[in-house]
Amino acid sequence: MKNITCMVLVCLLLAGCTPEEITADPLEGLRLAATLQNTTHKIGLYTPDGKFQTGYNPITLKVTDLNGGPVENVLLTWSPVMHMQNMSHGCPASALSLLENTIYRGYLVFQMASNTSEYWELTLKYTVNDREYSVTEKIPVVESARRVVQSFQGTDGNRYIAALTEPTSPKVGTNPMKALIYRMESMTKFTPVKGYTLKIDPRMPGMGNHSSPNNVDLTSGENDFYEGKLNLTMTGYWKINLRLEAPDGRILKGEAVSGNTEASSIFFETEF
């Protein structure tokens, strides 16, 4: 037993890192969705299913030189722009954080899909050892199979974007539920807001619009994500009716499901 412990310790010392770092490949389980390339670097963008879609997109980025060699000491920012027929606008975007050496992680929340005449363009600006670079390319954004993002105007006159981020693979029973809520300050500036409540009322429209007990409305925590609990009592199609409540208690958007009101004007969908 002692010998094994010693061997493990020696291995760890030789490798110079902890067991988690040996096993965790940050790109494992991810698929390449796009590569942005200029005359000096390639930046690979990886997502869980190899595409960009409407709603929340967690994205892992890898910076290499043109031969695929590692490039370190990179400082990265990104700006997504959708070019529509008569205007252009951005979307909610996180900061990019360094995961390890050449790997970065962040998220984008696309509120609409590309189509034949309107497209998304992603610009990455970065510095390597104080030298500035940039690359801009079109990226395709497809419509999610289910509604997982809502863009709407609140009764306070502000425009908001709410995006479902969890559960991604729901199960029967209580699921941790998470969402992002951004306020649109301008066509290009989106700010995550805190102190609101995203009230949820999951229903099965195909089964008499029944609900489920013991759901917990989403409230903001320490980071940008709102958290609550979603109870899905059986498999099938669920409409998660939403109401956005301001910190002062006013409902800014959405209706309670009762009487003749079968659904709220804002909702997420899930099916499993």
Ligand SMILES: [Cu+2]
């Ligand atoms: Cu658009």
